[in-house]
Amino acid sequence: MxxxxxxxxxxxxxxxxxxxxxxxxxxxxxxxxxxxxxxxxxxxxxxxxxxxxxxxxxxxxxxxxxxxxxxxxxxxxxxxxxxxxxxxxxxxxxxxxxxxxxxxxxxxxxxxxxxxxxxxxxxxxxxxxxxxxxxxxxxxxxxxxxxxxxxxxxxxxxxxxxxxxxxxxxxxxxxxxxxxxxxxxxxxxxxxxxxxxxxxxxxxxxxxxxxxxxxxxxxxxxxxxxxxxxxxxxxNAMMNKSGYDEFETVLKKGDNPLSPEDFESMANQEDALVLDVRHEKDFVKAHIPNSIFIGLHGGFAPWVGALITDLKQPILLVTPEGKEKETVTRLSRVGYDNTLGYLEGGIKAWENAGKDIESIESISANEYENRMKREVIATLDVRKDGEYKSEHLEGDHVQHFALDYINDNMNTIAKNKTYYVHCAGGYRSVIASSILKARGFDVIDIAGGYAALKSTDLPKTNYVCPSTL
Missing domain, CATH: 3.60.15.10 (Ribonuclease Z/Hydroxyacylglutathione hydrolase-like)
Incomplete structure (x- = not known):
């Protein structure tokens, strides 16, 4: 046996x-x-x-x-x-x-x-x-x-x-x-x-x-x-009960290399979501305008499932070299079977073709602390409820804005403010920042998240063990 x-x-x-x-x-x-x-x-x-x-x-x-x-x-x-x-x-x-x-x-x-x-x-x-x-x-x-x-x-x-x-x-x-x-x-x-x-x-x-x-x-x-x-x-439960397309068909459709010109044309014609799965440090430096970041190295599939509400959403990929099939596979694991292709040559090919590039300002925890000394700045803590309740930055300028429910809570923030965004370590804050930026909000990412902020002298709530909450 x-x-x-x-x-x-x-x-x-x-x-x-x-x-x-x-x-x-x-x-x-x-x-x-x-x-x-x-x-x-x-x-x-x-x-x-x-x-x-x-x-x-x-x-x-x-x-x-x-x-x-x-x-x-x-x-x-x-x-x-x-x-x-x-x-x-x-x-x-x-x-x-x-x-x-x-x-x-x-x-x-x-x-x-x-x-x-x-x-x-x-x-x-x-x-x-x-x-x-x-x-x-x-x-x-x-x-x-x-x-x-x-x-x-x-x-x-x-x-x-x-x-x-x-x-x-x-x-x-x-x-x-x-x-x-x-x-x-x-x-x-x-x-x-x-x-x-x-x-x-x-x-x-x-x-x-x-x-x-x-x-x-x-x-x-x-x-x-x-x-x-x-x-x-x-x-997903209904797909498991009712049936779905064969995996090999889904993979063949998604494993489709596209030139920058074809990629851009398809994004416009198909109303496709451009999903960038590189590392968050690469995304903040340079990305395609209005693209969304969810990195492969983090909790990729669950975050895709939580944040992309339509399983049939057409998706175009920006991936690290050699990760194209893996990305299509991992999307299919949670029912996202409508991947149309990926940007051949990655973001460098996009830049070389003279296409527009955007970035997100990302600052250290110490720089955030220095700016806080000059003015009170609006801050979004996008961690989960339990993380936030256990310990967080003090002050009315800090708003809990859990990434899990970002689609439900957009009406709680304003487009006439600049928001500084942090999570626990830097992955989720870039996801949130990419979504907010694509929807017209002005954001600045705090690199290293709360793990880095803890080393500053900024006031924080007293730690409470999550098991007692």
């Missing part, structure tokens, strides 16, 4: 490859599926099953493409209804895989069809659970993402409580836990940085598995502090 976790940091997502005696099961595959086929071929094995723990909201799964390539059966838990062929498993149904077995445990709560897959070894012993978003390390899945459900989040939280108590917690303490996500995912609140754990340890440390916890206490605690889900979640 072989188990491999295939972890993708940008999405904080774990897919799984399980092989026994020449037969393979893939659990929660990513959009690009050739990697799983290649793994199976290397082992002289055949992919027999594709298990989906639920209708994922934070990424588009590759189950449909993988089934077409391999003939494998797609398996969902009870209640899953799709626009393509699947096997809708019954609770406790068992699937043979070589010398091992996989048992379906219906664990509704995160969503109605959510299921945990229990791996039984060659001797029939409980070896591991692939818990999807039902159980994370340190947390459990948010119960507010069910598609078109008449149930409230309180109803779903109650279901999750029952699933954990009746299906998960009775399993042996030495059962290995393979969750769908780790820290960085918006599918839970307090996910661990660890991506593989043991159930007994979770029973001791995970607040949601606390002994003698009442149903009412669980519902209150699991719902406390849940931020609204990113706007793309419901759209």
């Amino acid at each position: 072989k188990i491999e976790q295939i972890y993708t940091g940008c999405l904080a997502q774990g897919a799984y490859y399980i092989e026994s005696d020449g037969e393979v099961a893939i659990i929660d595959p990513l959009r690009e599926t050739q990697q799983y086929v290649d793994r199976a071929n290397k082992e002289n094995a055949k992919i027999k099953y594709i298990f989906e723990t639920h209708f994922h909201a934070d990424f588009v799964s590759g189950h449909i493409d993988l089934a077409k390539k391999t003939g494998a059966t797609i398996i969902y838990g009870p209640g899953a209804k799709t626009n393509y062929d699947i096997h809708e498993a019954k609770d406790n149904e068992i699937f043979k895989l070589g010398k091992v077995s996989i048992k379906v445990l219906h664990t509704p709560g995160h969503t109605l069809e959510s299921s945990t897959f229990l791996l039984l070894d060659e001797n029939g012993k409980e070896h591991a659970i692939f818990s999807g978003d039902t159980l994370f390390l340190g947390d459990v899945g948010r119960p507010d993402l069910a598609i078109k459900s008449n149930l409230t989040k309180e109803d779903l939280a109650g279901m999750l409580y029952d699933s954990l108590r009746n299906k998960i917690m009775p399993l042996p303490d030495d059962t290995i836990v393979y969750p769908a996500h780790g820290a960085g995912s918006a599918c839970g609140k307090n996910l661990s940085k660890e991506t593989i754990g043991v159930l007994g340890e979770q029973k001791k440390t995970n607040y949601a598995l606390r002994a003698n916890m009442t149903r009412e206490e669980f519902i209150e605690e699991v719902l406390d502090g849940i931020a609204p889900p990113p706007q793309y979640f419901a759209k």
Whole structure:
């Protein structure tokens, strides 16, 4: 028996490859599926099953493409209804895989069809659970993402409580836990940085598995502090339920080199968004007018999903050399399949063609402090709510303007002001600055973010541990 976790940091997502005696099961595959086929071929094995723990909201799964390539059966838990062929498993149904077995445990709560897959070894012993978003390390899945459900989040939280108590917690303490996500995912609140754990340890440390916890206490605690889900979640879940274009078609369309002239013409004709995915230091120095920055090296796909509201938005790319296919791939993982091409030769080719270039003024934290001594300047803190509440610059001139909700809060700022923008380290502030600049606002970026501002003598609120907020 072989188990491999295939972890993708940008999405904080774990897919799984399980092989026994020449037969393979893939659990929660990513959009690009050739990697799983290649793994199976290397082992002289055949992919027999594709298990989906639920209708994922934070990424588009590759189950449909993988089934077409391999003939494998797609398996969902009870209640899953799709626009393509699947096997809708019954609770406790068992699937043979070589010398091992996989048992379906219906664990509704995160969503109605959510299921945990229990791996039984060659001797029939409980070896591991692939818990999807039902159980994370340190947390459990948010119960507010069910598609078109008449149930409230309180109803779903109650279901999750029952699933954990009746299906998960009775399993042996030495059962290995393979969750769908780790820290960085918006599918839970307090996910661990660890991506593989043991159930007994979770029973001791995970607040949601606390002994003698009442149903009412669980519902209150699991719902406390849940931020609204990113706007793309419901759209990705529907794509996973209804179907999508083949990944190879999307990649071929997007991996299209364009001259500066063709790039500019297409941007105008197609009303395309110019998305610049280089490093923020490169973007502030020189970029195409009205382009938006979301750098590949940061939380790229989740920020694209949070900020670009139309999955069908035509997109043109400015990328580092050699990163064109990667960018198209990572966009497709969250359902942005309408990439039209990329600027061949990058920003240098644009400049050499005599096209207009713009920049964003970026200053150090010390320079910001010096300017503050001369005048009070409007400042936008674009960090998340918890970051801002834990510690921030003091003063009425500082406005919390979370990047997550920038599209909803444009009416709270004015175009007759210059805004100094900071985040925690410099990545998100350039995203925010690019959006504001493209919409006609005057912005100056504070390089290094709050990490750099902390070293100044500017007044700050007293630190409060986020866990006590």
